Amino acid sequence: xxxxxxxxxxxxxxxxxxxxxxxxxxxxxxxxxxxxxxxxxxxxxxxxxxxxxxxxxxxxxxxxxxxxxxxxxxxxxxxxxxxxxxxxxxxxxxxxxxxxxxxxxxxxxxxxxxxxxxxxxxxxxxxxxxxxxxxxxxxxxxxx
Amino acid sequence: xxxxxxxxxxxxxxxxxxxxxxxxxxxxxxxxxxxxxxxxxxxxxxxxxxxxxxxxxxxxxxxxxxxxxxxxxxxxxxxxxxxxxxxxxxxxxxxxxxxxxxxxxxxxxxxxxxxxxxxxxxxxxxxxxxxxxxxxxxxxxxxxxxxxxxxxxxxxxxxxxxxxxxxxxxxxxxxxxxxxxxxxxxxxxxxxxxxxxxxxxxxxxxxxxxxxxxxxxxxxxxxxxxxxxxxxxxxxxxxxxxxxxxxxxxxxxxxxxxxxxxxxxxxxxxxxxxxxxxxxxxxxxxxxxxxxxxxxxxxxxxxxxxxxxxxxxxxxxxxxxxxxxxxxxxxxxxxxxxxxxxxxxxxxxxxxxxxxxxxxxxxxxxxxxxxxxxxxxxxxxxxxxxxxxxxxxxxxxxxxxxxxxxxxxxxxxxxxxxxxxxxxxxxxxxxxxxxxxxxxxxxxxxxxxxxxxxxxxxxxxxxxxxxxxxxxxxxxxxxxxxxxxxxxxxxxxxxxxxxxxxxxxxxxxxxxxxxxxxxxxxxxxxxxxxxxxxxxxxxxxxxxx
Numbered sequence: 001x002x003x004x005x006x007x008x009x010x011x012x013x014x015x016x017x018x019x020x021x022x023x024x025x026x027x028x029x030x031x032x033x034x035x036x037x038x039x040x041x042x043x044x045x046x047x048x049x050x051x052x053x054x055x056x057x058x059x060x061x062x063x064x065x066x067x068x069x070x071x072x073x074x075x076x077x078x079x080x081x082x083x084x085x086x087x088x089x090x091x092x093x094x095x096x097x098x099x100x101x102x103x104x105x106x107x108x109x110x111x112x113x114x115x116x117x118x119x120x121x122x123x124x125x126x127x128x129x130x131x132x133x134x135x136x137x138x139x140x141x142x143x144x
Numbered sequence: 145x146x147x148x149x150x151x152x153x154x155x156x157x158x159x160x161x162x163x164x165x166x167x168x169x170x171x172x173x174x175x176x177x178x179x180x181x182x183x184x185x186x187x188x189x190x191x192x193x194x195x196x197x198x199x200x201x202x203x204x205x206x207x208x209x210x211x212x213x214x215x216x217x218x219x220x221x222x223x224x225x226x227x228x229x230x231x232x233x234x235x236x237x238x239x240x241x242x243x244x245x246x247x248x249x250x251x252x253x254x255x256x257x258x259x260x261x262x263x264x265x266x267x268x269x270x271x272x273x274x275x276x277x278x279x280x281x282x283x284x285x286x287x288x289x290x291x292x293x294x295x296x297x298x299x300x301x302x303x304x305x306x307x308x309x310x311x312x313x314x315x316x317x318x319x320x321x322x323x324x325x326x327x328x329x330x331x332x333x334x335x336x337x338x339x340x341x342x343x344x345x346x347x348x349x350x351x352x353x354x355x356x357x358x359x360x361x362x363x364x365x366x367x368x369x370x371x372x373x374x375x376x377x378x379x380x381x382x383x384x385x386x387x388x389x390x391x392x393x394x395x396x397x398x399x400x401x402x403x404x405x406x407x408x409x410x411x412x413x414x415x416x417x418x419x420x421x422x423x424x425x426x427x428x429x430x431x432x433x434x435x436x437x438x439x440x441x442x443x444x445x446x447x448x449x450x451x452x453x454x455x456x457x458x459x460x461x462x463x464x465x466x467x468x469x470x471x472x473x474x475x476x477x478x479x480x481x482x483x484x485x486x487x488x489x490x491x492x493x494x495x496x497x498x499x500x501x502x503x504x505x506x507x508x509x510x511x512x513x514x515x516x517x518x519x520x521x522x523x524x525x526x527x528x529x530x531x532x533x534x535x536x537x538x539x540x541x542x543x544x545x546x547x548x549x550x551x552x553x554x555x556x557x558x559x560x561x562x563x564x565x566x567x568x569x570x571x572x573x574x575x576x577x578x579x580x581x582x583x584x585x586x587x588x589x590x591x592x593x594x595x596x597x598x599x600x601x602x603x604x605x606x607x608x609x610x611x612x613x614x615x616x617x618x619x620x621x622x623x624x625x626x627x628x629x630x631x632x633x634x635x636x637x638x639x640x641x642x643x644x645x646x647x648x649x650x651x652x653x654x655x656x657x658x659x660x661x662x663x664x665x666x667x668x669x670x671x672x673x674x675x676x677x678x679x680x681x682x683x684x685x686x687x688x689x
Contacts, residue, residue: 020265022249023337024338024377024378025378026378026465029582029689030379030582033689034582034585042689046685050261072269073265073269073505076264077263103504103613121467121468122468122469122595122598124599
């Protein structure tokens with residue numbers, strides 16, 4: 001793909017997951033449908049996948065973005081854990097975005113660790129989708 | 145300082161356009177501009193009746209809130225058992241009339257605090273219970289013969305019931321005196337909240353064991369609280385909440401009857417737990433329709449004779465989903481409207497959410513405002529003075545009938561699939577909810593549904609509010625306690641009782657005694673749950689999207 005801008009036309013592959021003991025799947029299911037309607041290829045890791053499992057699926061399926069959602073206050077331990085595993089598996093380029101019930105102070109900490117977005121309830125789908133597009137683009141540039 | 149809110153041009157435009165549009169509620173029922181006598185086909189005696197009389201549409205008690213106000217039951221529990229013990233004592237001293245306990249995620253999933261999967265989640269969304277020891281601490285100094293305790297626990301409800309009974313026994317309060325409720329509604333777990341340990345059939349067998357055991361031995365223990373709350377939060381409409389919850393209820397009634405229980409011997413113990421969301425009249429209609437349907441089906445389909453079997457008593461919680469992180473103080477108003485709908489709908493107990501819950505677990509200050517909201521409705525507004533104050537309204541009676549019709553359509557579909565368990569295994573119920581949730585979100589995105597502070601009247605910048613912070617202290621405390629427990633307890637007795645439980649689970653005899661025995665020997669929550677995992681295996685849900 002060198003020398004062209006073809007990568008801009010690629011379909012985004014995204015894995016949506018809840019990497020902890022959390023069954024609140026309304027948000028993630030709504031997002032999965034919205035990502036699909038926005039033309040992305042969407043994979044769902046199912047309930048109760050561990051951060052390690054999520055990272056492995058992300059690598060095996062060669063996704064661009066992992067979208068994590070938690071409503072159980074475990075985001076500060078679980079989100080970075082996914083990131084850590086991606087790094088361990090040599091897939092540091094896969095972008096990690098987060099969402100759920102995330103207090104502002106935690107949001108800052110997550111951003112520092114490279115987990116972006118961290119959207120709260122009531123965020124317009126468009127805002128989430130455009131953020132995913134932006135970070136996917138970033139990954140493609142990194143991969144070039 | 146006056147708050148500057150910006151009203152975008154689209155907002156104004158949207159409102160003007162919306163003025164002439166068709167109106168419908170969350171259940172998809174189209175609303176007329178005004179309702180007239182011909183819209184409400186009231187056959188008074190058969191459809192409404194007096195409060196406290198069949199079909200209980202107007203309320204389950206003759207005197208309703210004049211006799212006794214609803215119970216203000218605030219769901220709480222966090223951190224270590226010591227923290228929760230302190231919070232419970234504080235709430236009792238504030239005049240709260242019933243205890244309600246939230247458990248953390250590891251407890252809800254039947255995992256101990258020292259499990260790998262529990263890391264980062266111990267004591268976060270509720271209190272952690274890893275063994276009987278923790279329950280002893282939670283209830284230390286609380287008179288179990290005087291309070292009633294509601295425990296929001298489902299998959300491991302049999303184990304927590306066994307623990308509560310044992311704590312009572314040690315404090316000299318017999319099983320016969322213990323009053324309270326465990327949620328234990330596994331069907332809605334598969335449908336909405338998604339916290340299960342085993343396949344549906346295995347959990348239904350365990351619920352059967354609890355039903356049969358408690359019917360005989362724990363007369364004041366309500367072993368199932370049939371819950372629509374989570375179904376609604378997961379995205380269902382009011383009509384879907386009504387239909388799926390009652391369908392679950394009928395399933396438990398069938399379970400009891402098919403295992404030799406006389407319907408009137410256990411049906412009075414079944415209670416319900418509904419959501420109260422923001423569409424005021426739709427919610428009130430839902431509560432009234434629920435009472436009428438339950439009364440009719442219990443009498444006509446299941447042959448109940450005791451009026452108490454026909455009474456649908458319910459707890460209500462205001463909607464968490466309707467709370468926004470934007471302009472969080474607005475959530476106090478949302479909760480107030482929802483709480484009023486619950487009271488006008490005749491609830492028996494109520495939890496009001498705190499305004500900061502879209503940001504974090506509630507802070508003490510926010511919890512206090514939420515409780516005060518109920519007290520203001522109870523003591524200042526005059527709403528509780530008259531029973532079913534909206535009864536007879538052309539609109540509300542019409543809406544009550546329509547909600548009932550919608551519910552019966554779903555009952556028919558579920559029956560045609562061979563019942564709720566099959567409808568779960570095929571993923572039908574879960575998909576219905578996901579479809580509604582997505583459609584709702586699209587309407588919000590298009591601006592067809594307005595949410596103040598979110599897609600209308602939004603502010604440029606949100607000021608952060610102070611929220612509750614929970615540290616990892618509970619995890620350390622709980623791990624240490626488990627370590628000590630495992631050194632002190634009689635390992636042989638633990639092994640023996642777990643082996644006994646395994647044999648019981650492999651067969652078909654009632655498992656409650658075996659669970660109680662294991663609990664008494666301080667087998668941990670996870671050790672007991674693991675026996676089931678080995679015997680029954682786990683469960684993976686069908687594809688929803």
